[in-house]
Amino acid sequence: MTVQSAFQQEEKRMDDVLQHIGNQLGAIGPRYTGDDFTEQMLDLQREQRKQRLEVALREPYFGRLDFQESAQAAPSPLYIGKAGVAHEATNELLVIDWRAPAASLYYAFSGGEAPVAYDSPEGEIEGIVHLKRNLMVRQSKLERIVDSYVRGQADETVTDEFLLYRLGESKDNKLRDIVSTIQQEQDLIIRMDKNKAVFIQGVAGSGKTTVALHRLAFLLYRYAGRIRADRMVIFAPNRMFLDYISGVLPELGVGDIIGTTYTEWALDQLQHTVKLDETFDAMDYWFEQSRTAAELEHASGRLKGSPSFKQAIDGKLADMEDKLLPAASLELMDGFVLQPSMMKEWLAVDLKDEPIMRRRERLVSRIKRWFESEWKARRYTDSKLKSKANAKVSAYSKKIAAFTAPQLYTAVLQDADAAQSLPAKDRAATIKRLKSGLVQSEDLAALVYIHLRLNGSEHPMYDHIVIDEAQDYSPLQLESLKLRQSQPSMTVLGDLQQGIHGYAGIHSWKELTDLFPAEDNGYFELDRSYRSTMEIIDFANVVLGSMGAGVKPAVPVFRSGEPVEVEAADTEEERLKQAVDTVRNWQREGTYKTIAVLGRTANACAILAQRLAQEGIEASLVERKQPAYGGGLTVVPVYLAKGLEFDAVLIADADAASYSIYDAKLLYVGCTRALHKLALLHCGPLTALL
Numbered sequence: 061m062t063v064q065s066a067f068q069q070e071e072k073r074m075d076d077v078l079q080h081i082g083n084q085l086g087a088i089g090p091r092y093t094g095d096d097f098t099e100q101m102l103d104l105q106r107e108q109r110k111q112r113l114e115v116a117l118r119e120p121y122f123g124r125l126d127f128q129e130s131a132q133a134a135p136s137p138l139y140i141g142k143a144g145v146a147h148e149a150t151n152e153l154l155v156i157d158w159r160a161p162a163a164s165l166y167y168a169f170s171g172g173e174a175p176v177a178y179d180s181p182e183g184e185i186e187g188i189v190h191l192k193r194n195l196m197v198r199q200s201k202l203e204r205i206v207d208s209y210v211r212g213q214a215d216e217t218v219t220d221e222f223l224l225y226r227l228g229e230s231k232d233n234k235l236r237d238i239v240s241t242i243q244q245e246q247d248l249i250i251r252m253d254k255n256k257a258v259f260i261q262g263v264a265g266s267g268k269t270t271v272a273l274h275r276l277a278f279l280l281y282r283y284a285g286r287i288r289a290d291r292m293v294i295f296a297p298n299r300m301f302l303d304y305i306s307g308v309l310p311e312l313g314v315g316d317i318i319g320t321t322y323t324e325w326a327l328d329q330l331q332h333t334v335k336l337d338e339t340f341d342a343m344d345y346w347f348e349q350s351r352t353a354a355e356l357e358h359a360s361g362r363l364k365g366s367p368s369f370k371q372a373i374d375g376k377l378a379d380m381e382d383k384l385l386p387a388a389s390l391e392l393m394d395g396f397v398l399q400p401s402m403m404k405e406w407l408a409v410d411l412k413d414e415p416i417m418r419r420r421e422r423l424v425s426r427i428k429r430w431f432e433s434e435w436k437a438r439r440y441t442d443s444k445l446k447s448k449a450n451a452k453v454s455a456y457s458k459k460i461a462a463f464t465a466p467q468l469y470t471a472v473l474q475d476a477d478a479a480q481s482l483p484a485k486d487r488a489a490t491i492k493r494l495k496s497g498l499v500q501s502e503d504l505a506a507l508v509y510i511h512l513r514l515n516g517s518e519h520p521m522y523d524h525i526v527i528d529e530a531q532d533y534s535p536l537q538l539e540s541l542k543l544r545q546s547q548p549s550m551t552v553l554g555d556l557q558q559g560i561h562g563y564a565g566i567h568s569w570k571e572l573t574d575l576f577p578a579e580d581n582g583y584f585e586l587d588r589s590y591r592s593t594m595e596i597i598d599f600a601n602v603v604l605g606s607m608g609a610g611v612k613p614a615v616p617v618f619r620s621g622e623p624v625e626v627e628a629a630d631t632e633e634e635r636l637k638q639a640v641d642t643v644r645n646w647q648r649e650g651t652y653k654t655i656a657v658l659g660r661t662a663n664a665c666a667i668l669a670q671r672l673a674q675e676g677i678e679a680s681l682v683e684r685k686q687p688a689y690g691g692g693l694t695v696v697p698v699y700l701a702k703g704l705e706f707d708a709v710l711i712a713d714a715d716a717a718s719y720s721i722y723d724a725k726l727l728y729v730g731c732t733r734a735l736h737k738l739a740l741l742h743c744g745p746l747t748a749l750l
């Protein structure tokens with residue numbers, strides 16, 4: 061068949077499918093506005109279906125796989141889309157959902173004539189692939205078809221043409237879904253079982269964030285009815301990043317998943333009983349000037365998040381638990397006595413799975429109940445005697461140890477033996493702050509961990525937790541999150557090579573993977589980078605090389621672009637002028653939707669933004685705590701650009717003074733934000749990292 065007639069056939073089929081989708085949308089009635097709960101639930105389901113159909117109407121499918129099951133005489137085409145669509149009368153599947161078992165073949169198939177198989181609820185299904193076709197659809201219109209595999213043709217491997225086409229496009233200010241081009245190594249992670257802690261170490265641009273979001277959509281499909289979106293949570297580094305990724309899940313038909321930062325979440329868990337000390341800003345301290353490796357190693361955040369610090373906390377919690385059992389008996393009258401041995405039994409048997417303070421509360425009410433029933437059993441009637449005895453019960457109960465999280469944390473910090481790794485001055489300063497109800501973000505993990513161990517949470521357990529940029533998390537932060545799950549179900553992703561918050565985060569994945577039993581653990585590495593051109597990745601790999609042994613270079617997809625430009629300026633004035641000229645030229649070219657000028661510090665960015673404004677160039681300056689980033693031209697401190705991406709990036713101060721040998725990770729982050737174009741300027745010697 062010629063390409064032309066194949067295209068026409070596909071167009072015809074698509075028109076037919078669109079007709080069905082349109083019919084189904086038309087059949088959904090108006091919204092229910094009454095008070096009946098069942099009707100409200102049905103309305104919600106209809107609304108969700110409507111949203112799925114609307115997505116399908118724009119782009120009903122993106123792929124076709126002709127698969128011949130072993131028992132079949134001929135292949136059948138499977139059309140794969142973001143949402144499954146069935147024929148309204150016959151129920152025949154017109155489009156299968158990308159998350160369905162059969163669709164996994166589409167992603168896993170890498171060519172060759174040998175039989176392939178996929179796992180289905182009915183067992184393994186084996187067969188032969190005849191055709192893998194990509195269909196490019198925009199606004200319900202078929203624009204292009206690309207056959208990446210045709211059985212019997214000379215080239216037996218699946219080609220990357222469609223992927224390269226997608227990667228070459230310009231991006232706007234939001235991350236988008238990749239269902240049509242998910243790669244085999246990514247699909248494997250997306251489809252992992254739910255009850256695992258899946259760790260992903262991936263180079264910059266390898267699709268970690270994207271994969272994690274697709275995994276959430278997959279889990280909701282695979283475990284439908286058993287897990288809920290509103291019991292899933294994504295931890296991201298800041299609000300701006302949450303806004304940046306906010307488009308992906310709705311596009312995949314998923315709503316209601318909670319997005320938060322660890323700090324926000326922790327303050328919430330602590331019911332805002334403590335406040336962040338605004339006079340200290342970790343970013344200011346660590347990024348507004350160069351810090352050394354030694355400073356990093358001894359940072360108090362590292363120590364406060366370490367397993368040995370957790371041990372100190374656990375020790376104090378255990379002491380406290382011991383104190384739950386009063387040493388003395390409760391003597392009410394002659395022969396009317398509650399012995400500690402009895403309470404010990406209650407604590408050991410009935411109350412043993414409760415959080416510590418709940419056990420205390422339950423113990424106190426149990427003592428009261430014991431008193432009431434004994435009083436009755438003994439047929440006492442003297443009310444004066446009863447109120448006297450009651451007072452004794454209350455006084456006795458009050459003596460049973462009770463602690464809040466800040467109190468117990470203070471006790472840990474006061475105990476030089478327990479918190480030995482933490483220097484005395486840090487301990488004293490933390491205790492002082494706690495007295496006025498203030499904390500730094502590095503204290504939050506300990507406080508939440510203690511709080512949850514003491515009180516539990518009144519909210520339901522999480523069905524799944526995603527932690528993005530997890531290299532910036534401490535073991536204790538993960539321990540605190542584990543307390544909100546009955547069994548581990550997490551996707552934890554990051555890149556140690558981008559670990560710019562090493563003053564608080566991990567230096568090796570083992571620090572986190574060790575927190576889970578080996579059988580609950582999955583560890584994956586993603587080495588292929590999809591974001592940037594080969595030229596940019598090769599350039600960024602030079603920076604990586606300067607990090608010393610053990611780093612893994614990113615492997616580019618074969619997408620060639622323009623060379624990376626490095627320009628020197630003789631004076632600061634000239635450097636600013638070159639920055640303005642570069643941006644102006646890029647804007648004139650008109651090919652880039654998003655451009656970023658990256659400065660090493662907030663201060664450097666303010667100067668750049670001011671200069672651009674003076675030259676009549678409109679740019680938005682990104683600052684900490686910014687809720688969103690709007691696309692277009694942005695000036696942003698390099699440490700805030702982590703996780704984001706831009707068509708073109710200008711690193712405006714790549715000189716030795718701005719990027720010392722300790723700043724390799726920062727520069728690596730900066731270089732790897734660019735999709736298509738990267739340029740660097742420097743005044744004075746170029747950074748030694750290059």
Ligand SMILES: Nc1ncnc2c1ncn2[C@@H]1O[C@H](COP(=O)(O)OP(=O)(O)OP(=O)(O)O)[C@@H](O)[C@H]1O
Nearest residue numbers: 238241242243264265266267268269270590591703
């Ligand atoms: N299979 C794919 N098909 C098309 N595009 C992809 C694919 N995988 C990743 N990408 C694109 O690569 C870019 C990087 O993805 P993403 O931001 O998820 O990577 P990351 O590993 O989290 O990056 P970083 O660590 O640098 O923040 C995005 O534009 C994403 O759409």
